[in-house]
Amino acid sequence: MQPSTPRGVRDYGPSEAISLRYIAGVVEEVFKRFGFYPIETPAIENTAVLNAKAYGEESNKEIYILEGEAAGLRYDLTVPLARFVASNRSLVLPFKRYQLGAIWRKDEPQRMRYREFMQADLDVVGSAELDCEAEVIAAPLIALEELGIRDYVLLINSRKLLQAILKSFGVPEAKEVAAIRIIDKLQKLGREAVQKQLEGLGVDTKACEQLLGFIEDDGDNGEKLARLSAAVEGTKDEAGNMSRLIEMLGAYGLGGKVIVDFSLARGLDYYTGFVWEFAMMENGKRLPSIGSGGRYDNLVGAYSSKSLPAVGSSIGITRVFDLIGAKSMMKTQAGxxxxxxxxxxxxxxxxxxxxxxxxxxxxxxxxxxxxxxxxxxxxxxxxxxxxxxxxxxxxxxxxxxxxxxxxxxxxxxxxxxxxxxxxx
Amino acid sequence: MQPSTPRGVRDYGPSEAISLRYIAGVVEEVFKRFGFYPIETPAIENTAVLNAKAYGEESNKEIYILEGEAAGLRYDLTVPLARFVASNRSLVLPFKRYQLGAIWRKDEPQRMRYREFMQADLDVVGSAELDCEAEVIAAPLIALEELGIRDYVLLINSRKLLQAILKSFGVPEAKEVAAIRIIDKLQKLGREAVQKQLEGLGVDTKACEQLLGFIEDDGDNGEKLARLSAAVEGTKDEAGNMSRLIEMLGAYGLGGKVIVDFSLARGLDYYTGFVWEFAMMENGKRLPSIGSGGRYDNLVGAYSSKSLPAVGSSIGITRVFDLIGAKSMMKTQAGxxxxxxxxxxxxxxxxxxxxxxxxxxxxxxxxxxxxxxxxxxxxxxxxxxxxxxxxxxxxxxxxxxxxxxxxxxxxxxxxxxxxxxxxx
The missing domain is CATH 3.40.50.800 (Anticodon-binding domain)
Known part of the structure; x- marks a missing residue:
């Protein structure tokens, strides 16, 4: 018989596995140093949990379902966390947890995109303070630095700002989530295709042009935030928060890495505040991100009568391996x-x-x-x-x-x- | 919505996860010290691989299949290893690998038996020498000792000896595998039920009584092996190998832990030589084993035209956690x-x-x-x-x-x- 693996999954031979485990080990060690605690949740979750409304319709088709079971494979580590918190109401808050593990997505395999891959997540549940954003951003970036990865940027936006921008350029509130999903594809599809899709939502051509012009405009972070506060109503407080967050990240030595990017949307429906991506650059072009995160204050509430604020980041361990694994590949660990x-x-x-x-x-x-x-x-x-x-x-x-x-x-x-x- | 997990799987909260990861870490560290190298294989394997003949019909119904895919979740870490070796023929031999990871079995959940659990395996592929048995037995037992587990025994048997015993007591060769599966349940079902099932195979009552009497007879290891060599034709060489293996284990300080047990059968069809279990005792009663292993010289051949000798052990990390996790539970890892x-x-x-x-x-x-x-x-x-x-x-x-x-x-x-x- 043909000893093959299914599409989109892969083996790691000894020297690859040594590198992969080394990467995961460095990331875990930094997460521990940041005072986060592990939890372990099963790979299998009930489909009712996987399909909960906050999860987003778009991704349902990417979930692996188990034959004859009302269960499937987890699609990320955030939904299991929200489910865990909702079913363990005696947890000491804030609940600062990390988790490393495989997740599964039945989408089209391509370069650096697998159907089974490893993620490392860390989250703070139960605190609405910006301090948490700073911690969950700093820890994974410091882990990247310890792995020798220095040429990354932190792209940051706020859902609240994006919503205000959409509103001010005439996108009706009912179309907001759909518009965010479209804008999230700006990097991938380009401006023309995105404009066409936005027009399909009923936004008029001129407003679209202005909107895309506004969110794509360059400048330094301070300029962008000042321009925003001046041009779009109701953005002053959140723009101030963003300045404060950038300043906080400076205390971790990360201030120079931050790029405010109003085009960053992050497709997942559950984000409510700041959203970010950790991106590597190659010849001025953004590579697929190696990590991302955001604030999602409503997700725990989707599994429980009591809502809790929450914020977290993920790094793709498999993706970091794809970027630096070959370089760090050790043939042996035997002395x-x-x-x-x-x-x-x-x-x-x-x-x-x-x-x-x-x-x-x-x-x-x-x-x-x-x-x-x-x-x-x-x-x-x-x-x-x-x-x-x-x-x-x-x-x-x-x-x-x-x-x-x-x-x-x-x-x-x-x-x-x-x-x-x-x-x- | 009800934030529940599927049947037979579980969460590990922070202090549990700290213990679980500590246990896995100690085991991995000992495996590395023994000069074994990691590999990583996907959780998802093609059903053709999972169902390969050497795998045993009995377990097929316990495999989770993915809806609409010709793939399912791995049932152990041995079949993926055999598939990996068969598809990587340029590996340096002997190939000494370890792997830690979750496996899935859709059987009836009960105390210390889950549908998703974590195993640590180590194997040597490409060597038929007894030295390998000694290493793959010693490493997990030394890991148990480092975890503070001392009250275990190593039950050992040989498929070759068991086959000779069955033959000498009149079990026809065509019924051998079925008889081994039945005898494997001796501990669980008791002698009477096993005798009845053996009779159902066509073995006569008197022969059954003699057979079960022989394999259940007590004595020290030397006595058992001497009695066997005297009573059953063609067992002298393998009995000698078993003495030699016990002596080799003595060099690792494990000689006093070994119990030769002719009733040990191990249900899986792929074992061809020595088989063993690591068992804890509680009030004179054997607890579910925390580990097991054996030689399986034909399994790689099931995925390839070229066969390779192989031998390995597994420890159930989840089961070790169930036994000592509560004792070793740390509330925090933050200093x-x-x-x-x-x-x-x-x-x-x-x-x-x-x-x-x-x-x-x-x-x-x-x-x-x-x-x-x-x-x-x-x-x-x-x-x-x-x-x-x-x-x-x-x-x-x-x-x-x-x-x-x-x-x-x-x-x-x-x-x-x-x-x-x-x-x-």
């Missing part, structure tokens, strides 16, 4: 390969036991191979040191430690080998 | 809560930045709460230290560090706070 010849397995195992007991990653020969074949394996696996064990070594109670790069060999005691390998 | 009052957010953020930069897990206040409310939150979260920041502290460029257990407070510099918190 040493324990080779043995003849009847010296017992001594080799005791050496491996001691190394492992000292936290050293020790791959142990488990084939009846001669020494040169064993060295060949260690070389192919990219392992830098081989502990060679034969009769001579056993009788002297020593180990012949070979450096696979320089080729140098040294007869050492086990304590010396531990010290040598711990140096690395 | 400090950074509290602030008045307009001192900026200084508080810079303190949090420094702490986090030093690898300290620092939860930062993100509500406009007064100090006593902030201390209440830190107390409810089980956080041991609070860094209190007010005007006095900011002006002195110091931090008031409160020990939440003793109630003691000290005015310290940021360097002193870092040093104090790193002590823990």
């Amino acid at each position: 040493v390969f324990v080779a043995f010849i003849g009847d010296n397995r017992g001594y080799a195992v005791s050496v491996a036991n001691t190394l492992r007991g000292n936290g050293i990653y020790a791959d142990l020969n488990c084939m009846r191979r001669n020494l040169s074949k064993q060295l060949e394996y260690a070389g192919a696996m990219g392992i830098k040191h081989v502990a060679i064990i034969g009769d001579k070594e056993r009788l002297a109670n020593k180990i012949n430690l070979r450096n696979m790069i320089s080729g140098a060999e040294e007869m050492l005691t086990i304590e010396e080998v531990v010290a040598e390998l711990k140096k690395k | 400090v809560f950074v509290a602030f009052i008045g307009d001192n957010r900026g200084y508080a953020v810079s303190v949090a930045n420094t702490l986090r930069g030093n690898g300290i897990y620092a939860d930062l206040n993100c509500m406009r709460r007064n100090l006593s409310k902030q201390l209440e939150y830190a107390g409810a979260m089980g956080i041991k230290h609070v860094a209190i920041i007010g005007d006095k502290e900011r002006l002195a460029n110091k931090i008031n560090l409160r020990n939440m257990i003793s109630g003691a407070e000290e005015m310290l510099t940021i360097e002193e706070v870092v040093a104090e918190l790193k002590k823990k």
Whole structure:
């Protein structure tokens, strides 16, 4: 039979998986440092939960449903969080949680877009303060920096501002969500196509031109916000909040990364306040975002009689892997390969036991191979040191430690080998 | 709407998730130390892969199928490994891999049995040597010991021995797999029910009694193996291998844990050699096993024209959590809560930045709460230290560090706070 995988999903071989797990580990470590706590929710959720109204009609067709079950695979980690909070009303608030895990979307696979991929989310539920926006934006960006990713920007907008802009350019309130969905495609479809779709909603041509001109206009953040406050009624407070948020991000060393972008809409229906994307740039063109987030003060209320404010960010671990995985790819995580010849397995195992007991990653020969074949394996696996064990070594109670790069060999005691390998 | 989860799956709240991730982390670390490398395969596999003949008819009904797709959720991590190896023929052999991840089985939920749970597997593909059995048994058991689990036993049998026993007691070869499946239920159903089912296969009553008497007979491992070699033809070599394996496990300090158990069958059809279970005992009764494994030399061949020997073990991370999670449950992972009052957010953020930069897990206040409310939150979260920041502290460029257990407070510099918190 053909040993293939379904469309849009993929395997990670050892060196890929080492990189993927390294990326996830750095992100998780930073989230912990920021004082967020993990939760784990199942991959499977009831369809009633997945389809709750706040979730948005558009995406329903992308949900994998399980045959014969009223359940499907989670489409993001935000809806499960909202469901979890709604069913655990004794949580200490604010509830600051992170979650790493796979999510599934049955959309068309393409470059950097899979049907199964890994996300890392962090959210604060129960606080309406801007301080939370700052934390959930700063933590993932600092994780990116620790991964060596520096050429990203933070695009930021506010649903409240966007709504005010739409209103002031004559988009009727009933068409607002539809207009936001269309504007969200500006980057992807271009201005002409978006204008056509907006006209299809009943916005007249001139208003469309003005609207798109306004939201696409360049300038620095301060200019944009001043222009907005002057031109569009009722935006002063939220523009002030945005200035305050940018200032707060400055305290994390991130002030220079922020770009106010009134065209940023974020398709999901549940955002109510600030929305943002973490985007990499390539030759002046925006790559698919590696993360995003926003405030969604009504989502918990969709699963409960009591609403709670909430705000969060996601980073695509799989997407970060696609961007930097190849660069950071390590062939091995083993520090040493324990080779043995003849009847010296017992001594080799005791050496491996001691190394492992000292936290050293020790791959142990488990084939009846001669020494040169064993060295060949260690070389192919990219392992830098081989502990060679034969009769001579056993009788002297020593180990012949070979450096696979320089080729140098040294007869050492086990304590010396531990010290040598711990140096690395 | 009712925010419920599907049957047989569960959430892990923060303290549970901290424990679950701690358990998974210890297991992964030990697997790495044993020189195993990760791979990641998708949760979704083609049904052709999931249903491959070696997989066993019995379990097919337990597979979750995705509506409208010729794909379903993985039922274990062994079949994906075999499929991966079959489709990556340039792998360096032996291929020593581990994988941690969720698997799904649509069977009847009960105590410690879920429909979605987490497993940690490690396997060696490409070597037929007993050394591999020793490594894939030793690593998970040493992981259990590092988790403080000591009251386990390693039950071990060999499919080859069991087949010879069945043959010598008159079970026809065509009924062998069916008989193995029945005998596998001995612990669960009891001797009488198993005897009845074996008779249903056409084995006569007297032979059944003798067979069950033989495989249930007690004694120490040496006695059992000697008795077997004497009583059942063609078992001498494999009995010798089993003695050798037990001796090898002695080198890992595990010799005293091994119990040879001829009744151990392991339902899965793909095992071809040694099979084992890691079992906890409670009042002399075996609990559901927390891990298992065996040699399966034909499974890769089910996905490829070229067969490869393989052997591996699984531990149920979810099950280990059920056994020790409550004991090891930590309320928090944050080392400090950074509290602030008045307009001192900026200084508080810079303190949090420094702490986090030093690898300290620092939860930062993100509500406009007064100090006593902030201390209440830190107390409810089980956080041991609070860094209190007010005007006095900011002006002195110091931090008031409160020990939440003793109630003691000290005015310290940021360097002193870092040093104090790193002590823990």
